[in-house]
Amino acid sequence: MLVLLWLFQTVFLESFYKAIKTQNIKSTAENITTNINNENLDTLLSTLAQRNDTCIRIVDENFANLYSYETTFECTIHKMGVGEMEAFRQKARQEGGTAFELISRDVMQEFRGKVEKKGWNMPPPGGNMRVENMVYVRLVERADGSQVMVMLNSTITPVGATVETLRIQLIYVTVILLVLCVGLALLLSRQISKPIIRINRSAKELAKGQYDTTFSGGGYREISELTDTLNYAAKELSKVEGLRRELIANISHDLRTPLTMITGYAEVMRDIPGENTPENVQIIIDEAKRLTDLVNDLMDISKLQSGAMTLSLSECNLTETVRDIMARYMKLTEQDGYHIKFICDGEAMVSADEIKISQVIYNLINNAINYTGPDKNVTVCQSVRDGFVKLEIIDTGDGIAPEEIPYIWDRYYKVDKAHKRAMIGTGLGLSIVKNILDLHGGAYGVISTVGQGSIFWFELNTLEPKKLK
Incomplete structure (x- = not known):
């Protein structure tokens, strides 16, 4: 200017x-x-x-x-x-x-x-x-x-005199404006840099793992918004860190229990004559399978969240898939007194990855068994309407508080903070369910009332049913 x-x-x-x-x-x-x-x-x-x-x-x-x-x-x-x-x-x-x-x-x-x-410039006396x-x-x-x-x-x-007058005025104006600009620039830079320095200092603390760090900015709107965002990020990182530690504790418990049983039964079979029985061997096999399931679930959740897992779609009978899974729970119902019912209104054909959908149904039923009420009732309902098949898994447990529902699908989240070893499965089931259904593009959700149990459901598009032989 x-x-x-x-x-x-x-x-x-x-x-x-x-x-x-x-x-x-x-x-x-x-x-x-x-x-x-x-x-x-x-x-x-x-x-x-x-x-x-x-x-x-x-x-x-x-x-x-x-x-x-x-x-x-x-x-x-x-x-x-x-x-x-x-x-x-x-x-x-x-x-x-x-x-x-x-x-x-x-x-x-x-x-x-x-x-x-x-008022013009005057020439010297006697001149023109x-x-x-x-x-x-x-x-x-x-x-x-x-x-x-x-x-x-x-x-x-x-205009010579006018130009000279303006030149002198502009010299003064220039000096004054430069001084003001330098002063204003220093003032603004200090106001802007101070909160940025504080934010930078807090960010370094956050990088060291101090998730309780508080960012204080103030001043301009953009810096205030950055401060709020960083405070939110620190809060979420703190949650993730807590959930990560909890997951490590839970997995350590799940790994330690079958390993302890395997070690214990193996030592008994080695040290005590006559204990090398098929029953003891079967216990060791069952616990080894439990370890395999845990490792497989951890690998599955990592692949699903990284996008490395793909679907192998085929035409399958969802109703028959549910019946096959229900048959796997027969021994559980006989030994532990669980009552698991399957209610359906017809056959439902879907285009899906049958193995992964089976994993979804298995994990939802397993979750219902783990958290159902003292009556040990679990109901699986299938309904077909308007080109969709809806599968609902209903338990009679304590239910889920409304503020907890948005987080139950998270990778590390557990509603029951006191660890309860799953009777079947590893405790990572709901996160696996969410990611598989996302891959299929299916809708899913949960309806729960504290003290009245929960209903986990999902929907898939149906195909024209084929006649059963």
Whole structure:
């Protein structure tokens, strides 16, 4: 801005001044031309001459004055002889009816008093002063067919003193503005940098694992928003860290229990005669399978969340898949008194990865068995409508609090903070269910009321059912 001020107020000031004066004298000539036949032309010319500080002279074809208004001393057009006026007329005819020229004249010493009144730069005593006049001539034809020559003269005031005055003012303005700008820049930089420094310091603490770090910003809106975002991120990281530790504790428990049983039964079979029985061997096999299931679930959840697992879609009978899974729970129902029912309203054919959908159903039933009420009732309901099949797994347990429901699908989240070893499965089931159903594009959810059990459900698109043989 300072550079622009310097350029416009000093370097280009004279050019702008001349351009404005040129436009003004041409506009005055156009106004006179338009009103050349007006009966009030005399009044109009007087007004224009006084308002624009312009000399006006209109002569006929013989250069006799028709109108004459002299508003400045040393007016060029009023000092012209017949020869000069004829030269201007010839020039105007050659240039399409108008002629424009800048004429410089020396102002004689006898006009010194008039110059002083004008406030112009004064020459040394006894010297002359150079004044530049702008002369504009236009040939105009009147209504009676006669041609007149409109002559305008405008004096260009020397701007040297003005430029020097402006230059001195701009020097002061520049110095003051630079000082203010430097001071303002330092103030703003300090206001901006202080909260950023505090945020940076807190971020380093967060990077060291101190998740209770609080970010304090303030000041500008963007910094306040960044502070809120970082505080939220620190809070979420703290939750994840807590859940990670809990998961490690849970998995350690799940690994330690079967390993302890395997080790214990193996030592019994080694040290005590007659204990090498099929029953003891079967226990060792069962616990080894439990370890395998845990490892497989951990691998599955990692693949699902990283996007490495893909689907192998095929046409399958969802109803038959549920029946096959229910058969696997027969021994459990016989030994531990669980009552698991399957209710369906027909066969449902879907396009899905049968193995992974089986894993979804298995994990949901296993979750219901783990958390059902003292009556040990679990109900699986299948309903087909409007091109969808809906599967609901219902338990009679304690239910889930409303504030806990959004988090039950999380990878590390457990509603029951006191670890309970799953009778079947590993405790990662719901996270696996969520990711598999997301891959299939199926809807899913849970309906739960504290003290009245829970209903876990999911939906898939159905295909035309085939006739069963």
